[in-house]
Amino acid sequence: MQATLEVATDGRGSYEITSRVSDVVARSGVDRGLVNIFIQHTSASLFISENADPVVRKDLEAFMSRTVPDGDPLFRHTAEGPDDMPAHVRSVLTDCNLSVPVMSGRLGLGTWQGIFVWEHRHARHCRRLVVTVQEAK
């Protein structure tokens, strides 16, 4: 089973999609297997991290902003703005796809795990994801 999701982003930062992925898993009727989430973009990405304390994601953002600074003179692909090439680097350092187990018909995440889209651009975007659910007999 395969579904597409659109995620409206409102500037750089992370957006939780756990419940939306969970809904696709429920609709699939798959009891045991894997769900794969794929993002069809090169300046936004996916990650799994703690979803209890929101400061964790602020610190992740702070770390990434320091490691891959906007407007870095190293970059020559600058026509689309100072945050464009950093967005490509940040995407490559994180993930464009995630596979999560489906167990007893539900997302097999750990207690503190959430699934997030990481928008790396400052402008608003609509990000398209493909969610594929597969049975494992």
Place this chain on the structure above:
Amino acid sequence: MQATLEVATDGRGSYEITSRVSDVVARSGVDRGLVNIFIQHTSASLFISENADPVVRKDLEAFMSRTVPDGDPLFRHTAEGPDDMPAHVRSVLTDCNLSVPVMSGRLGLGTWQGIFVWEHRHARHCRRLVVTVQEAK
């Protein structure tokens, strides 16, 4: 087929799990397909690297410790200790899940590849993994 594995960790560092994953693949009876390994935590992660010279993993650890230093004043999520937020960052920079081919009933790793859990916390932990094996006709 799906199985859970528990990996007891004894401080920061990497722990090879190749033979345990291999055992699950053998038990599954799958001849050709994929095995997915997923870690249900946000302060430990997975990676594949050389398993011949153990210095490789020491150097990986040295690089990561320098790039994401414990106690970095950048971080505000500090209630659980100076290694907690670095553990989340290190997990996001590496992998929470891996898919490896199953070929002729066995793990399709390259000659020098091993599968490892990377414990990012200094304290002992018990880490839970979900291993899912899927056939590809």
Place this chain on the structure above:
Amino acid sequence: MQATLEVATDGRGSYEITSRVSDVVARSGVDRGLVNIFIQHTSASLFISENADPVVRKDLEAFMSRTVPDGDPLFRHTAEGPDDMPAHVRSVLTDCNLSVPVMSGRLGLGTWQGIFVWEHRHARHCRRLVVTVQEAK
């Protein structure tokens, strides 16, 4: 369905494999599912990024060369040359496997996405990939 691909690399840099993966998907006859690409090496890796402006990949390389410098005195695994341990680090920071949706019998990439092998060594190599296509009913 599973196939192996060999990619001849001619020094550090990225090599597009989108059309070769696409060919495997077409041959598989799978209409809806996932294709997984796995690289059987620890000093070359995989990534998805923009394939329109080639400067993007030059900037990715420049960023990685600065972040993980060849000959870094931090490293002790140096017997195979100053680019060997950096190649292992770069591989762990990027991906050894990717899953991409198959939609209506074709690769479900976004408009600007391409799939690349990232050769991290300076010498020529022949890199072996395993491509596995799975149906999702």
